[in-house]
Amino acid sequence: MKESINTIRLLALALIVIALVLAAQHAFPAALCLIPFGLGILLRGRNSRKELEQQAAFEEAERKRATLRANAAFESFVNSSPVSIEIYDTAGKLLTSNKAAERLLGKIPPVGISLFDERGLKRNGLLEPQLKRVLAGTRVETPPTWYDPTEIGLPGIPGRKICFRATVFPLFSAEGNVTRIAVVHEDITELKKLEQELKEAEIQPSVSTGIPIPEDIRELEFRRRKVEQALRECEETHRALVEGPQTYIVIRLTEDGRVTGISPSVKTVWGVSAETILTDPSAFFAQVHPDDLEQVKQTETRIRRTNEYPEEYRFRVINKASGQTRWVEIRGSVCKVAGKKTLNAIALDITHLVTIEQALKQKTTDIKSLLTSTSDGIIVVDKNLTVTLWSKGAEKETQISAKETVGKPLVKIYPDIRNTRFFPALKKTLDERVSTRSEAFYNDGRKQYAGWFSISSYPFESGLLLMVSNITRQKNAELAWQDAKSKLKVLMESSGLAITVKDLKLRYTLVNANAFRMLGVAEGADLEGKTCKDILNPTVANLLSSQDRKVIHDGKTVEIELALPNAISPDSTWYHIIKSPLRNSSNETVGVLDLGFDISKRVQAQQELSRRRDYFQKLLKEQAATLRKAKKELQLWEKP
Structure with missing residues (x-):
């Protein structure tokens, strides 16, 4: 386009020069004709460039106006919404808060208290792990929270408590990045008060409950807050327990056998999806090995009668997809939820452990060959937890040689083991003579060997047999998979x-x-x-x-x-x-x-450029024809 404009300018200047030459030769009529013509072309070229600049400025102004209109519409929606809405940036700074939020939560927090601050989290009923999930691009809903701003040092009406449920979701940019955080508060104060009144109406006071009732109302309030905090943490833990990619299966059943909740990991053992079992509870017991089915029925009946799970509840399961037989151990408890008996259980795939137990029972005398050939680390300790055997596998898993460990107490090799979940499991196996399994992160002071370990302990002679596995790679793989899944989701949802x-x-x-x-x-x-x-x-x-x-x-x-x-x-x-x-x-x-x-905008721009190029080419042709005509007229004037 710039080259076309330059060509037009050169043509206009050439016409003006020709006119001046003709004027010098006393051909004034032709000169008077060409000079305005050349000036007109020159001005037309300037106007074309000006038109392009004006069009670009107009498009930029339209884009800015569209952005302002969109932001104004969003702010208008937030401000006029009857529901409490607050908008934060990714650093936790409050950007927008509507009147409904001020009526519900009180005045906006002072400068310096961000969403990540402890008081900011309490103000929105959030926990720090939930906020991290939001920053990762996940929508979060909080359980009901009772809130009084004066209790956390914020302005408010003393004694005025409200109950709300918050929905927190990320706001993405055009590139798919989280740029802001929106918090929507649902006021459920009246609903909770009605529920409390119904409960109080149903409860009949007993003559003597044996539970001391404090006279100070502040003591009651303190206990209530502790219970609510514990409830929120319990719900968050339960959600992570059930939905997380774990090696165990969490199950919740009603007294009549209906399954109300089950982990997706059930498919790896049963070969049946969690959705199928939730729809048809019989699918859970349909995969039990025929030889164990009668035992399972009797145990389930006894659990419902005694309200206790047996210490060793094991049976075989035939995987519907692969046909493989797996050993499962179920541990659980019976409690009441909303006045109804509920069974909460965890199913563990113990196929590998059962195989080892059977091998130990059959070949106790040949235990040393088993220890040297196993891929897992094997450690044998006596009743005082002093190491008597440290296998090659244990050397590989722990990076400590047998010479450094045999004959030493386990607590001297690992001084901090008493503060981990391993030690209670070992004591239980030693005292109750039952097998246990535990996982934890452990750092023995050597940072390069710190990681996740699992220990399965079994009664052995007068001491214990421990199977140690370094599961750091497995844990890292789980985290990497979650990260890759999150990135894929952001990529798929990018505009x-x-x-x-x-x-x-x-x-x-x-x-x-x-x-x-x-x-x-x-x-x-x-x-x-x-x-x-x-x-x-x-x-x-x-x-x-x-x-x-x-x-x-x-x-x-x-x-x-x-x-x-x-x-x-x-x-x-x-x-x-x-x-x-x-x-x-x-x-x-x-x-x-x-x-x-x-690329529609780019193609449209190219098409517009092509159209204008054709227009200038047509204009040049017309000007060339005019020049030829003018030349002929000059020739006629020059003839005697």
């Missing part, structure tokens, strides 16, 4: 980036929200197993399929630009698509990964 994954047969296996728009399909539609030919018109589908096959065959990245979902339709959007081979851990191509970027 402006369309992501699809296809298998080797070019069938869609993964499509994010932006990709639905790119393909012209309603968001949430079932595209799994479908190909481009099932969604797009034949011309576009054949083009994309040919590029996919090229990526799979050559193993190289391909980039294309086209309008989707239909190049003919004026409503289509231009995309720049990067097609890359998707490889597994063995570097084998297993599919095609598509990343699509919206």
Whole structure:
């Protein structure tokens, strides 16, 4: 465009020079004709550049106005909302607080008290781990919280307590980064008061409860706050226990056998999903080994009668998916929830432990060969916890040689073991002669060998047999998997980036929200197993399929630009698509990964530039024709 403007300027100057030459030759009529013509062209070129600058300034102003309108609409929504809403930045600084929040929680906190401050957390009913989950991009709901600002040193009306439930969710930028934190408070004070009145109406005071009732109301309030804090921590722990990727299975059953909660990890042992068991509780016991089924039925009946789980409740389970038989040990307790008997249990996969126990019973005399051949670390201690045997596996797992340990008390080798969860488990095995298993992080002073360990202890002769395993890699793998999963979620939810994954047969296996728009399909539609030919018109589908096959065959990245979902339709959007081979851990191509970027604005700008270039070329042709005509007229004037 700049070159075209320069060309027009040169043409205008040339006309003016020709006019001056003609004037010098006393051809004044032609000079008078060409000078205004050249000046007009020169001014027209300046106006074209000015038009471009004005258009760019107009577009920038429109973009700023759109941003201001969006921010104003969001602030208007927050300020006019009847629900308490507060907006914080990622550093915990309060950005916006509406009138509903001020009415519910009192005046906004003074400067210097952020969301991460202890008082800021209490003000919103949050715990620090919950806030970290929000910063990682996860929505969090808090349990009901009683709140009085004066109790934590904030301005408020003394004695006025409210109960609220907070919903905290992250606000993302266009790049998918968490930029702000929104906290919505739901006022449930009246609901809680009604529940309390109903409970008090149902409870009949006994003649003598044996529980001292304090006369000081402050003592009652102190106890209530402690109970509420313990309840919140208990709920958070229970959620992490059930939903976390653990090696055990948490189960909750009613007295009539209905399963009300179960960990997703049940599928690894039972071969049946948690959703199936929640829908059909009989699926849980359907996989019990036929030889153990009668024993399990009798034990379950006894548990409901005695309200106690037996100390050793073991049975075999046949995995429905693989057909493998696994040993399971269940430990639990019976309690009342909302006045109904509830069974809370944890199922442990003890297949490996049972195998070891059977081997120990059958070959007690050949225990030394077992110790030298096992992949796990084996330690034998006497009743005083003095080491009598330290296997090669134990040397590998602990990085301590047998010469440094045999004959020494375990508490001298590991002085801090009394402060870990290992020591109570060892004492229980020693005193009660029952097997135990425990996991914990331990640092014996050598930072390079600090890590996560598991210890399984068994009664052995007059002492204990300990199986020690370094599970640091397993723990790190779990954390890495959670981190990768979080990053994938952020990538999939990022605005402006369309992501699809296809298998080797070019069938869609993964499509994010932006990709639905790119393909012209309603968001949430079932595209799994479908190909481009099932969604797009034949011309576009054949083009994309040919590029996919090229990526799979050559193993190289391909980039294309086209309008989707239909190049003919004026409503289509231009995309720049990067097609890359998707490889597994063995570097084998297993599919095609598509990343699509919206380039409609760039294409529109190119089209506008092309249109204007054509317009200036047409203008140049017209000017050239005018020059030729002027030249002919000059020639006529020059003829005698």
